[in-house]
Amino acid sequence: MSALATSATAPKRKGRGGSLAWMTVPALLFFTGFGLIPLVGVLVLSFTSWDGLGDIHFAGVDSWANVLADPGLPHALWVTFLVMALSWAVQTPASILLGTFLANHHRYRAVLSVVYFIPLLLSSAAIAIAYKALLDPNFGLGAGLQIPLLVQDWLGDPYLAFGVVIFVVSWQFIPFHSLIYQGGVRQIPRSMYEAAELDGAGRVRMFFSITLPQLKYTIITSSTLMVVGSLTFFDLIFVLTAGGPGDATRVLALDMYVRGWMASQMGPASVIAVILVLVGLVLALVLRRLGGRDASHSQLEGA
């Protein structure tokens, strides 16, 4: 566009910003009403006492003192961290390898993808219920096959139950993340591999020297989704173990539900919710730093 044309349309454009703004109003209203106000509201509620039904009273820092002194909090934080770290460590290598394989083998993909992505479609409740039945020590798959190794009290032993949670989480989400990696691998220029092949690089060398470094931003995207997403594993754990046995799998989100709706203490539950928000924000910031670029913002500059 020539300079003349630009200057000629400039005044018109100024008007357009105002005339289009109304289009964002419905989205803004909904988002404010059920997103922003609750976000502020949860902080306010953490300084009150409320049983979920009756009146709300101001309670100062009672709930905070109560929760911060409770040994249940460090435990819930630790369990949340373990779920996050272990599910990341299991899912990431598996998803990268599967994604790389799927990106390069179209024929297999056509066959595999029919069943491959079904876990993506199932609700966490359905998955948890199916695994609960499958792992039942008396009526489950192991008992039916009469393989002693499989006949364990999978959800009754703290360590086994924790392992089951990690396994089921991976079962549910690896298909999704391998899909992300598949997209990333397909964007790597083919010429890089051709050059490496001419230099005599083997498959393993090419994977570590080309594929992995080129996937850097995909790894960050996928890891952010995994890590921040792991804070919100509520339905799966709630249905599968209900936080048990004891409190072995009681993550923060579950702790909040138990305090709020089972013990009718919305004040302390709101404290946990505020902690959840803070943990999520810190994680998002750290991961963004690691990435070295702010993907969403750099894209907006071009708007």
Place this chain on the structure above:
Amino acid sequence: MASTLTTKPEVIGGPEPRHRRRGRPRSRPNWVAGLGSWIWLAIVVVPIYWIVITSFKSQSNYYAENPLVPPGEPTLANYVMVIESDFPLYFVNSVVATLGAVIPAVLISFMAAYAIIRAGNQSRFLRLTNSLFLMGLAIPLQATIIPVYLIIIRLHLYDTLLALILPSIAFAIPLSVLVLSNFIRDVPKELFDSMRLDGATETAMLWRLAFPLTRPAVVTVTIYNALTIWNGFLLPLVLTQSPDKRTLPLALWSFQGQYSINVPAVLASVVLTTLPILILYIVGRRQLLSGLTVGFGK
């Protein structure tokens, strides 16, 4: 959802060009990776296979037969039992809640994304709105559920389907706006300019130009949101109470609590609640998978 996921579609619509394959050049078969992916396939398939075949067994045969062998005398009794325990009602509830939330959510997100892309660099208000939505990507749903519960009670909407619909719309907005605006940005400016010369209003350009040209993104965002809301568990758990307001995941959970000993019936309920999505998946598989690849890829 996280804030760093972002999209940069290469092409709007159309099938990916097959002949321009990228990635590692075709070489000798990779046995290790091939074996690994078949093992993973088995891990995925065996539980699903077990769920399906078991749901056709009678309770007495379930204990007698090898669990991995298809039923000798397949029966539909479990399905009949599940359907008779009000599942059609829960199905209708799920459909109402999902459609009631997804359609408005996608429409208002599209309007917002359109305004942000078309006029974002002239209006500070629009830029601020956009930053708010981006921030919303980092808010976990769980963390705001207590105030949402309070608001729903105060609006006298507790224990209604509307109580599920309103927050679902709000939570679908940030990601929808992000993905849709990334696609609207790729609509060539010249098309807008020539339509404006013909005297078209912005509303007309939105519906007759931007909307049709970004249809793949609209479909992807719709499917993704529908899946999230259809499978949602926390909102129905916290915001409804009576059995006749249950959506399928919640109904599944209480059915399981009631009949936990009848494994085949429980698994039949799992299959039944998944069936509608599975049918949609088979119909729209290519669209969904390619949409997710483009939508979440680098």
